[in-house]
């Protein structure tokens with residue numbers, strides 16, 4: 282499946298009134314298989330108490346179901362309001378290990394302006410797996426999901 286194909290599928294689910302969580306599950310399953318370098322693909326949703334909660338994911342179960350803002354790669358992305366592309370997680374001190382096989386990690390925020398709804402987190406067993414093409418693909422999906430999150434919040438939610 283291509284990204285375009287996945288986005289069309291998601292768009293039609295949305296048009297058919299599919300459940301929000303079902304759309305997220307389909308999005309993560311579809312994204313995971315778009316690139317063989319993606320070994321763990323999931324969503325963390327930001328709650329108003331500034332804790333990220335693990336949502337839909339594909340890959341091995343992780344201990345990191347809740348992550349505070351400012352903790353690990355995921356929490357740092359929220360604290361600094363920016364995406365994180367870590368070529369080699371062995372070189373950073375604040376990494377929370379999901380799997381000892383992980384080498385690189387990408388976090389792309391799902392945001393509407395300064396309001397962060399959630400994030401897509403991807404781990405790869407390959408060093409520097411997230412090239413420009415991979416990042417752009419994940420960003421497009423994150424931007425689409427931001428519209429969905431914003432709609433669900435009635436355009437009013439401030440995380």
Ligand code: SME
Pocket residue numbers: 321343345348352353354355356375376377378379380386402404
């Ligand atoms: N590595 C992340 C934790 C999430 S697991 O990778 C699924 C971090 O450092 O925040």
